[in-house]
Amino acid sequence: MISTRYRWLSVPLTVLALFLGWALGVVASPEEPKYRYVFPVQPPDVAHFAPEHHDYPATDIFAPAGALFVAPTDGVIEFISREDLWNPEADDPVTRGGLAISMVGDDGVRYYGSHLSEVDGALAAGMRVQAGQTLGRIGQSGNARSTPSHLHFGISHPTFPDDWAVRRGEVSPYPYLQAWLKGEMRAPAILSRSCAASGAEAASNCEIFGYSAQGRPLEVYRFGNGPVKIALIGAIHGGYEWNSAALMHRLMAHLVANPTLVFTRTTLYVVPLLNPDGLARSGGPDGRFNGNMVDINRNWDCLWQPRAEWKGRAVSPGARPFSEPEAQALRDFLLDGRFRAAVFYHSSGGMVTAGARCGGGDASRAFSHAIARATGYTSMRFPQSDVTGEAADWFTSQGIPAVAIELSTHVSLDWAQNLKALQAIQQVAVANSPSQPPVQEVPLIPIPGLPYPLIWRWAEGL
Numbered sequence: 301m302i303s304t305r306y307r308w309l310s311v312p313l314t315v316l317a318l319f320l321g322w323a324l325g326v327v328a329s330p331e332e333p334k335y336r337y338v339f340p341v342q343p344p345d346v347a348h349f350a351p352e353h354h355d356y357p358a359t360d361i362f363a364p365a366g367a368l369f370v371a372p373t374d375g376v377i378e379f380i381s382r383e384d385l386w387n388p389e390a391d392d393p394v395t396r397g398g399l400a401i402s403m404v405g406d407d408g409v410r411y412y413g414s415h416l417s418e419v420d421g422a423l424a425a426g427m428r429v430q431a432g433q434t435l436g437r438i439g440q441s442g443n444a445r446s447t448p449s450h451l452h453f454g455i456s457h458p459t460f461p462d463d464w465a466v467r468r469g470e471v472s473p474y475p476y477l478q479a480w481l482k483g484e485m486r487a488p489a490i491l492s493r494s495c496a497a498s499g500a501e502a503a504s505n506c507e508i509f510g511y512s513a514q515g516r517p518l519e520v521y522r523f524g525n526g527p528v529k530i531a532l533i534g535a536i537h538g539g540y541e542w543n544s545a546a547l548m549h550r551l552m553a554h555l556v557a558n559p560t561l562v563f564t565r566t567t568l569y570v571v572p573l574l575n576p577d578g579l580a581r582s583g584g585p586d587g588r589f590n591g592n593m594v595d596i597n598r599n600w601d602c603l604w605q606p607r608a609e610w611k612g613r614a615v616s617p618g619a620r621p622f623s624e625p626e627a628q629a630l631r632d633f634l635l636d637g638r639f640r641a642a643v644f645y646h647s648s649g650g651m652v653t654a655g656a657r658c659g660g661g662d663a664s665r666a667f668s669h670a671i672a673r674a675t676g677y678t679s680m681r682f683p684q685s686d687v688t689g690e691a692a693d694w695f696t697s698q699g700i701p702a703v704a705i706e707l708s709t710h711v712s713l714d715w716a717q718n719l720k721a722l723q724a725i726q727q728v729a730v731a732n733s734p735s736q737p738p739v740q741e742v743p744l745i746p747i748p749g750l751p752y753p754l755i756w757r758w759a760e761g762l
């Protein structure tokens with residue numbers, strides 16, 4: 301810690317350190333491409349495409365029927381439509397693509413190709429594919445049945461698979477297609493906007509603190525500079541509770557625009573999506589589980605049981621407590637001795653429960669009562685007894701008061717209520733932390749071009 305006498309030095313020193321870091325980065329490390337990319341239609345010389353698409357970002361890659369659609373990068377199959385269900389009368393946007401495949405690359409970007417005539421028979425959701433691997437054949441299915449055969453190619457961030465409005469395309473693929481044709485390993489801009497690929501985690505307010513079972517990055521975003529650390533965690537139950545991730549993204553956009561909502565004595569650590577594998581799999585009940593089909597919220601070392609339940613249905617709690625990488629990563633990230641609260645966002649139910657089953661419940665109940673007062677949610681004093689290996693219970697037993705907020709439905713953000721809840725959470729955390737450890741001196745550096753506006757649209761569009 302810099303003493304008061306030399307405090308004036310801290311800003312110039314920080315600037316100098318940043319400049320040196322930048323200069324070293326520029327001089328010493330020629331960009332190693334992190335991921336490999338292949339033009340998605342093979343052979344490429346039969347393909348042609350234009351820079352423009354009609355009314356949203358995507359590219360129609362025209363090619364003779366039967367040309368190959370290949371994986372543009374290494375990744376995991378997210379979604380397959382093997383049947384052409386498009387009905388011109390109904391024109392349901394979900395079925396417009398006909399035979400279609402989407403995959404989530406190791407770069408964190410989703411790639412979507414539709415109007416296929418054929419999908420490779422061996423493919424299944426969750427399967428790993430390599431850059432260049434055949435996924436299907438170009439055709440005219442869906443609403444392309446009266447147009448020349450082409451691949452509709454869309455690039456977006458992953459949402460749950462049925463979210464057609466995002467899935468169809470979010471940034472123009474054109475410059476990347478051009479680059480990949482020339483053999484350049486150019487990553488989509490959606491990627492450089494995420495901390496997953498910025499390569500600048502240490503110098504920004506975004507950090508990767510672990511990886512999911514299927515290798516997707518687990519990201520945490522930091523807001524504020526105070527000594528009282530609070531963790532807000534979205535979508536431990538993945539796609540089934542995707543609105544809790546959407547709430548976290550909307551909250552982050554709001555905090556960027558309104559930094560004073562973070563108390564001077566608090567720092568908020570937002571984990572928007574603890575279960576990216578589940579989100580990639582489905583917006584339905586199967587989207588609850590991680591890449592190992594484990595319910596991450598049954599995997600913690602509080603009353604853990606080898607058989608676990610959810611609403612009377614058997615769910616996998618993992619082979620043992622903390623068998624799952626998402627639970628390990630969050631445990632290790634939060635146990636640094638300075639977190640004063642952890643809030644898990646779920647859906648649905650319109651209630652808040654305090655972690656209490658393994659002791660320490662009074663501290664957590666102070667938070668759940670304050671949240672209930674601020675939001676009107678029901679504060680559940682006696683949580684269900686059949687829940688085992690639960691995260692908020694475990695953190696509470698470790699001295700980090702923790703609660704689970706259940707948004708009122710599976711689609712609502714309960715926005716106004718949760719803004720009030722955020723204030724209540726910070727008030728309780730500060731009141732419980734009377735000591736005054738020195739405040740961190742290094743200023744936060746904003747990351748240019750965070751993905752918030754994009755994800756904001758995702759939240760608003762539903």
Ligand SMILES: [Zn+2]
Nearest residue numbers: 537541646647
């Ligand atoms: Zn849940």
